[in-house]
Amino acid sequence: MTATHHTSIPTTTPVRLIRDSIEMMRPHQWLKNGFIFLPLFFSLNLNQPGLLMAAAIAFAGFSLCASGIYVFNDIHDVAEDRQHPTKQHRPIASGRISVAMAGVISVGLILVGYGLLGWLGNTLTLGVLGAYILMNIAYSLGLKHIAILDITLIAIGFVLRVFAGAFAISIEPSMWIIVMTFLLALFLASAKRREDIILAGQGHQTRKNIDGYNKEFVNAIMLTMAAVTLVAYMMYTISPEVTAQYGSRYLYVTTLFVTMGILRYMQGTFVEDNSGCPTRFLVRDRFLQLTIVGWLLSFVVLIYL
Secondary structure, X not given: OHHHHHHOOOOOOHHHHHHHHHHHHXXXXXXXXXXXXXXXXXXXXXXXHHHHHHHHHHHHHHHHHHHHHHHXXXXXXXXXXXXXXXXXXXXXXXXXXXXXXXXXXHHHHHHHHHHHHHOOOOHHHHHHHHHHHHHHHHHHHOHHHOOOHHHHHHHHHHHHHHHHHHHHOOOOOOHHHHHHHHHHHHHHHHHXXXXXXXXXXXXXXXXXXXHHOOHHHHHHHHHHHHHHHHHHHHHHHHOHHHHHHHXXXXXXXXXXXXXXXXXXXXXXHHOOOOOOOHHHHHHHOHHHHHHHHHHHHHHHHHHHO
């Protein structure tokens, strides 16, 4: 009876269909694509309207393709999501949108997003986006069930965002941005796996790959990545080439906000068990928001003014 209910196409209104389609796209996850703007920010070119527009187009195209992948993943995981305490309410898992219609939406989003980046006329950016799409399809089809590889691919996805942003404005991303992005993304991905382990302990079905994890292991990964990320950032702020590039010997001051941000996220993870979704945590947590604003303002003052 349950299976029949979920696979049938429910009666819906155009307004509800649009609302459910937007929910499937997960626009709150587009915050992750903000990494596309990092090369522009660190290259001291925020005052260049043409480059800013190119980065914005890359952001839009990447976001649409990412949404298409999210929908594809929901189609593939529909049976598993129906056993999840929160994912069972998603449009496909709940039956509000049929699998066939979701498939059309997924393909449409990817084609529009890829076409938008094609408008930039940058083959390197298109290549990065293509790699991102193929990697995430492979991730959805099975690679996400391989422990350690799953969080590594998530981290690589963030690195590809940085490359896309750099190529969109025709610059080469620095070694520092790539390394710190990868480390920070591993830290965030580990928090997500920790949430899956907690849910499994409460009797909920989650991802198959939690067999390769336990809470102690994930905690160790998070602590290690937090420490290495902070050290890498401090080394970045005091490295001779960086201080010479920005003409400031005081970039290390911004380490204060990076440290506070990571500690707050760890507090949300270890104390509150409330950081499984980084974007939702960021949207809802005022302390973390103020910390990021403080970092941005301090960095702008030191390198732009």
